[in-house]
Structures are given as structure tokens and as C-alpha cells.
Amino acid sequence: MKDLSYLNKYLLKYKYYYTIGGVFILISTAFAIVPATLIRETFNLIENGYKEYSLGNTLAKKEILKDVLFYSSAIIVAAIIRGFFMYMMRQTIIVASRKIEYDLKNEIFYHYQTLPLKFYKKNNTGDLMNRISEDVSKVRMYLGPALMYGMNVTILMLMVIPFMFYINFNLAFYSLMPLPLLVVSIYLVQNIINKRSEQIQESLSNLSTYVQETFSGIRLIQSFVREINFEKVFAQKSKEYKNKSIGLQFVLALFFPVIMTLIGLSIIITVYVGALEVFDGNLSIGNIAEFLIYVYLLTWPVTALGWITSIIQRASASQKRINEFLKESSDITSSENKRIILQGKIEFKNVFFKYSDTKIQGMENISFTINPGDSLGIIGSTGSGKSTIANSILRLFDIDKGQILIDDTDIKQLNISHFRKQIGYVPQDVFLFSDTIENNILFGTENKSFDLVKEAAENADLLRNINSFPEKFETKIGERGITLSGGQKQRVSIARAIIKEPKILILDDCLSAVDTKTENVILENMKKIMVNKTSIIISHRISSVKLAKKIIVIDSGKIIEEGNHKTLLERKGVYFDLYKQQLESDK
Template identity: 50%
Template sequence: MESLKYLNKYLLKYKWTYLLGVLFIILSNLFAILMAPIVRMAVDTVTDSLIVFRHFNGFNLNDEIINMFTGYAVFFALLVLISAIIKGIFMFFMRQTMIVGSRYIEYDLKNEIFDHYQKLSLSFYNKNFTGDLMNRISEDVSRVRMYLGPAIMYTVNLVFLFMMVIGVMIAINPEITLYVLLPLPVLSVSIYYVSDIINHRSDRIQQKLSEMTSFVQEAFSGIRVVKSFAIETKVIENFEKESDDYKEKSMHLVHINALFFPLMLLLVGSSVLITVWVGGREVVYGNFTVGNIAEYIIYVNMLTWPVASLGWVTSLVQRAAASQRRINEFLSLKPEIHTESAEKVIFNDRITFRNVSFRFPDKNDFVLKNINFEILKGKKVGIVGLTGSGKSTIAQLLLRMYDVADGEILLDGVNIKSLDLVKYRSLFGYVPQDVFLFSDSIAGNIDFGLDQSEKDGAGRPEQIREAARVADVLVDIDSFDKQFDTILGERGITLSGGQKQRVAIARAVIKNPDILLLDDSLSAVDTGTEGTIKQNLIDAMNNNTSIFISHRVSVIEESDTIFVLDHGEIVEQGSSAELLEKEGIFAQLRAKQQTNGLTNGL
């Protein structure tokens, strides 16, 4: 329960909505209760009149009396109808306030969680499953909403209805009231247990359903592999197994669900029975009227659903509390990497890695060991090494995706940890090794990194075209039917690996960043295109700093300075000519790749 306190700030924010809801609850109950005395009066009038009617038996007043009866009947029916309508209207407003309020809070909470997710560091994403993160924001929030909406609404309703109905009942006859209400606590408790079981079984079904969804999703996205290996039958069999399991679990739920209403009706029925029985006896003694019995039956029916819902509401609140606890766990996490500062971040001179060592969080082995190097402003720097030597890790550290374990990274002599994180990262135009493009148009993917103000500018289409030209992807894009408006992703077209890389390069270039950082970004383009892009980048980036990371020597050969990385250490550095003279690792790598290239060429 404790965890739900977190939501009080939202309840406070929407307090007027909720208070108005409470008012409507009271009003709707008032008119609901009003119906019972009207029915009592109707029944009593009929019984009384019947007695009178019998006295006049045989006189010729019959027609007039029957007319009078009909008049009464219509009058009472109208009264009942009017109160029912007014009650209905207030119930509508009650839902319009409370349930709508809960939707507002749901919206706010989802946004709060998503905002928080965005701020958390990469290590958080390494530790948690995507499915879990999604569940917090969808599944868990909707459970919390059940507390904010129905649970609160029904509880408030229950409290007022109880006070009002039981007050009226006791005023009429306390003893009968006691007997009549006896089955209700039993109803409440048994509904609690039944809905608890229902909830558990639904959870299992939900779980199974998401397993099935992932299964089907994989089967669809991997359909090419499935077909080429001709294993459709096996996939179908697996699906049948999953599906069968799902059916079993659903059957379990159906069994218990089938119990719910009969149980409720049984207990309500027993209340009605007691009313008629005890009430009937009292009528004989003259303490109760036939109308009272009808009135009580209405009261009992009015109490039934709220009492039944008490058990349901309790389990709703418990589930909401559990969900909110999970949400709170995430919300209380502080981003591991975060600096805010009003000061501008300007790159004037150099970036320095000083004695930098690094290992990934929760891992033992150092991926980078005692790295020292400098990147001078305006220079072209190459980092080369075999796969797994730690090149991408250097890129991640440069972007401060992780903080170094030992040593420091300095921007113009200032530790980057003390610089405003967002401003610092904005210095870079980064093309990651595994390119990710959004399900959006090509234009949207390229100007993705620009500020809104820059996007609204009149020169935007030309800017995008120019960036695409520099990345040597313009010809490809122009060949598509919709050109820059071509939609990528699931419902759009699929680009080749090399096209993706080039779009990602355009995305980095359009920012005209201080530092261009390419991580193996030319690995999927042919040597000709590689040369064109390199030349374009040199022309376009003129005075900016560029860092090319690659396992291919040809990509970084013309850099001003080359750092050769091997097993997390910088083993050689210098210009290409200097390194070749050394006849060390760099020279070997180059020789090997050249012969490979030659044989490939043949």
C-alpha cells in the first residue's frame, strides 16, 4: 500500500475533478435510494386500495376506482422513471469525472516514466530487458489506473451508499436490517478470494500471450530463414504447442469465472429470501408493510454490487500497489551519468585521454588499459585495430556513454565529467557501428539530430540533400519513387547495409558537428564509395575534427595521426608513413588486408 502514496501528488493535482466526482456519487446515490420509498408507497397504496376495493364490490363505482388505480400506478411509475433518469445522469457525470481523472493521471504517469527512461544511462539498458521496461509503462501503469479510477470510485461509492442505505433501513426496522445484511460480509470475502484466483490466472494468460506474441513476431520477421530452411512444419508444430498451452490456461480461467456470478446470485438470493421470510412474519405482526418488503429488496439489490465489488476492489488495490512498487523502483533510479551546468561547452584545442582504463559495469576484464592519446582540433584522427580490440568502446567513452573506471578524459584540460552532458554530447556527430534508423521518412532520419528551429528553416530540403550528397547516398535516394519521403522500416522499404550506413553518415554530417565520429561506418560500402565519401567528408568538414574508427586500414590511412589498438592498448601511433617504417602491427595489418583485397578483387 505504501507504494501508492507516490500517486498522491497526482491526486492532489486533479483534486477538483475527484471532489466533483464525490459530489456526483452522493447525488446519484440519493436518487437511487429515492426509488425504494416510491416503490414502497406504490405497493402500499395498491394493498390499501385493494382492501377498499373489496368493500365496494358490487357497487357501480368499479370503473372510477379502477381509473383511480391506474392513475396512481402511472404516477408512481413516472416518479421511479424520473429518479432513475436523474440517477443515471449523475452516474454518467461520476464516471466522467473520476474515470476521466484516472486517465489524466495515467497519461501523466506514462510521460513521467518515459521521460525518466530517456535520462537513464546506457548501463541501465544493458541491465534490464526491453520487455520489462515496456511492461512498466503499459501493463503496470494500467493496473495503477484501475486503482485511480474504478477502485477509488467504487470505494467512495460504497462508503456513501452504505451510510445512506443502511441509515434508512435501520430507521425503518433495525432488527430486520441486521438479518438481511448477514450474508453480505460472506459475499464480500468470497468474492475477494474468487477475484484473487481470477487475477492470478489472468496473469498467467497474459504472460502466455506475450510469449506467443514474441513467438509469432519472430516467426514473421524470420520468415525468410524459416522458408529457406524449409522448417515451416516445425514452426507450425511449435505454435500449436504454445497455442494449446494458452487454451489450457484460458480454460482454467473460464472455470473460475463461471463460479463468480452464481456465487454472487446465491448470496444475494439468500438476502432476498431472508427479507421476504423475516419481513413477511413482521407484516403479520403489523410491524412491517408489504411495501417495506419491496423497499428492502431494492435496498439489498443496491448494496449487492458495491459489497461484491469490495472484494474485487481490494484485489485491484493490491495489484496496483505491486505495480506501483515496480514503477517506483525504476523512478527512484538516478541516471549514473549526468551533469548539468549553465556553462557553455566549447571545443577549442584538444581532447585528451589520460591513463584511461575501462571495464563494462559488472564485468571483470578491462576492455581498455591505460590509454593515453590526444586529439587536436581540426585534425583527422584514425583509430585502427582488430575486431574486439576496444575501438567502439573508445567511441562510447568519448561520448560519455559510460564513465571511465580509471584516469580521465579531458576537453581542453577540463574533465568531461564536469561539463554539461547534453551540451558536451552536442559537439559530436556520431555514426555508431550498428546503425539504427527509425521507421520514418529518409528526410526525417537525416535531420533527426537537428533542433526544431533548424528543421523549420527554409533551407532544410537543400541541407538534407547536401548531407546526402556528402554521404554519397543521394543517387540511391533519388532513384526511389518517393525520394526523401520514402518511409523506412517495417512498413516501408529496407535499405541495404551500405545505404543505411550512408544515411547515418548524412545524419551526422547535417549537424556540421565540431567532431565527426565514425565507428566502422564504411564497413558495408565498396572501396570506390569509401573513397568518394572520405573525399567528400574532407571537403565538407574543412576545419572540423574527425575521428575515423575502422578495422580496415584503407579507411584511416590518410589520417594525420593513427592510433593502433590491440587488446585494449594503444600499441603504435603516428602517421601512416611513420607507422609503415616501423614495420610493426600496423604494417602487418595493412599488408594482410591488401593481399586479401587483391584476392577478393580477382
């Protein structure tokens, strides 16, 4: 229950829904009791009328039947009123629970987006999705049905049970005796059902993961002739699922007989003890009928008690998991939230950084300065730490030692999103959304005209490709859309960065999948774009970085050479060797 208290802020937010819902429950419960008293009156009327009738008063029959008809109509009216208020109670409380579900999902989703990359490395996607879908819906079961029926049951018991004791203590005591037994047995059975359902759910997701994997690897399976093996494993998993389902069915089948037996027991006791009381002159026959209705009225809520308890238990386990995620916070925060319009100066001062999980030294004593509007080329072998430098400028993580200054201000003092908005970043691993090309280019911008989209595509040398697609800029990419080639994807990603007209442009190996000719076209266009922008070009290829005003050569996180294309060649060091190698292979 402690975990569920997190939801109190939402209950408070929607307190009117719950209060009004409670009033509706109160009214509907009152109208559930009214028919019972009417039935008592009807029975008593019939009993007395029959006595008179058998004494010779023939008129009594007609009169009594008229009264019975009147009472029956009153019972129907009460039932309609009760039904109306039950409808209203659902309309308020269940609606409120849906609203909270919506709010909670948004809260979790929003929170996810603020968390650092570290968090995403620690938790797998399946877990993240479960928190926001399955766990939230379990919590909703508590906020909706469990609270609603909980209130309903409490109010009903508080109204009916004292009333029963007021009418006749003895009969009330005996007829209510089997009910606690009912609560306990339902609770136990419900727990078994929940446990088994969860196992079935797990078995099912196991099965579907397997099927999905099989079909995505179908080419491999067929070419290696492994169909029979896969069939065997599938049959085995499928059998597990079947056995578990049958196991659940066994418990479900037990559920109703147990309830029915206990209800039957209550009815027998009521009639028997009631008869004794009638003979003692303490009760009328009408009272027995009335009590039978009370017992019937109480069995469903009592059944619900077991069910409600198990919902609350599950919701609290889910909320606990949700709370764990909500408690996580990003350690990447801004100390002063400075919002500065960038000039574009970047300075690294003896920067050290070690990846905490792999213990790999990503940056070791890195120092360099790029003045506003200048360009820096970063070259080095794979795994040398080039992307690490780029990511540290975007502040995707914080460095261990040293300082990164942007326009002479420590990067940690800058408002993070305000700063990131002014950077155009082309990541090494291109990610495109399953949306149109236009929207993919426009991602991260506001109010950019279509002409600018076209211009960006032109500069990324993408326009001729787009024009060859039947739907041009409206072409869908990805899932059920067109699949772009590696080089085309990279160029969409470039267009996306340059349309932002950023002050700082970071291109991380973004020309690796294009041929030398396209590379030249893009680099030629880039010269125009890079005017007045600070740019960082990361690459394995000399051809990409040679235009940069300054070039650093990285190895194992350290700068091993620096200068411009000309001076580096003159040094006859690593850069020169690379140049020679690449010249050879281009021949």
C-alpha cells in the same frame, strides 16, 4: 497500498475531478434511495385503498390508481436524474484516470531515456514495454473504476444501511446478514479468476512468440524440413492454452450462481422477517417492498467490493514494479553543468576503464591530445577497444581512472546534452528509424533546410542512390519501406552526423560496408568537411585512417604505436605489417 501512494501526487493534481466526481456520486446515490421510498408509499396506498374499496367505497379504486400513476412517474424521473449523475460521475473520474495514465506513461518514458546503457543491458525490452503498457493500465484500473466504485459503494452503504436500521432494526439486521458472505466469496472467486487469467495471458504470449519466431525463420525451417516438429510443439502449446481457458470458464460459470444464491437468500429472509414484523404491527407491506429494493441496491456494490479489492491488489503489484524502475537513476551526471561552445580540443590523460560485467579492460592507460581542427585516426584489430574510446568521449559511461578533457575542461563538468549536441557521431552499428530518408538525416537537428540535407547526402556520396529511388528523399526506410543495403545505411548515418555541422566528428568504422571506390569518394569529401572540425576516424583499414594528422594503433585497450602515416610506416611495426597485408589483399 504503500506502493500506490506514489500516485498521490497525481490524485492531487486532478483533485477537482475527483471532488466533483464525489459530489456526483452523492447525488446519484440519493436518487437511488428516493424510488425505494416512493415504492413504499405506493404499496401503502394500494393496501389502504384496497381496504376502503372492499368496505364498499368504489371511488377509492380510481383515485388510488391515479396516485399510483403519479408515483410511478416520479420514480421514472428519479431514475433519469440518477442516470444523468452516474453519467457525469464517469465523465469526471474515468476521464481523470485516463489523464493520469497519460501523465504516468510520459513520466516513465521520459525517465527511461535518461537511464544509462547499463540499465538497458540489465533489463530486456519486453520488461520495459510491460511497465509502460500493461502495468500502467492496471494502475489506471485503480485510479478509475476502483476509486469510482469504491466511493460509490462507501457512500451508498453509509446512506442506505443506517436508513434501514432506522426504519426497522430487526429486518435490517437479518436482511443484511448474507452480504458479508457475498463479499468474501466474490473476493475469493475473483482471486482465482485473476490468477487463471494471468496464466492464460502468459500462455498466449508464449504461443504468439513461438508463432512469430517460426515465421521469421520459415526459410530455415522449410529448407531443413522441420515443419512437422514445429507443428507438434505448436499443438502442444495450443493445447495448454485451451486447457487453461476451459479451467477459467469453470470458475466464471460458478460466479453467477453463487451471487444469485446469496441474493436469493437475502430476499427470502427479507420477506420472511418482514412478514413477521408486519404481523407484529411494526411495519407496513410497503416497507417490505422498500427493503427488497435496498437489498437489491446493496448487492451490486457489495459484489463490487470483492472486485475492487482485487483491482487494488493488482495495481499495487504493478505500481511496485513501476516504482522500481523510476527509482533507478543515471549515475552519469554533470558536476557543474558547464555549457561551453566547443573549440574542439580533446585530451585523454592516462585513462583506464574496465567493463564491470565482462571484466574486460576496455582502455588501459590511454593518453593522447587532439588540437582543435585536427584529426585522429584509430586503428586496431577487432575487439581492441576502438569503439570504447569513442563511447567514452560521448560519455556513454564514466571512466575508472584518469581524465578526459574537452577544451581543457573535465568532461564531467560539462552539461551532458549541451555537449553531446555539438558532436557528430556515426556509430558502428547503424540505426535507422522507419521513417523517410530525409527525416533520418535530419534526426538530431533543428531548422535545417532541404538544401543542407541534399548537401549532406551529396558529401556522404548518397545522392546518386537516393535519386534512383522513385520517391527520392521521401522514400520510407525499414518496416514496410525500402530496405537499404549495408553501405547505403552507413552513408545515411554519415549524412546524419555531418548535417549537424558539429565541432567534433566521430566516425566509428563507418566505411566498413562500402567498396574502396566509394570510400575514396567519401574520404575526399570529408577533407572539405573536416576543415575546422576535430575528427576521429576509427577503422580497420589503413586507407581510412591514413589521412589523419595523427594515428594511434590500439591493441587490448592499449596504445601500441602512434605517429602519422609516414612515421608509422617507417617504424616497420604493427602498422607497417597491416599496411602490407592490406596492400596484398587489394591487389
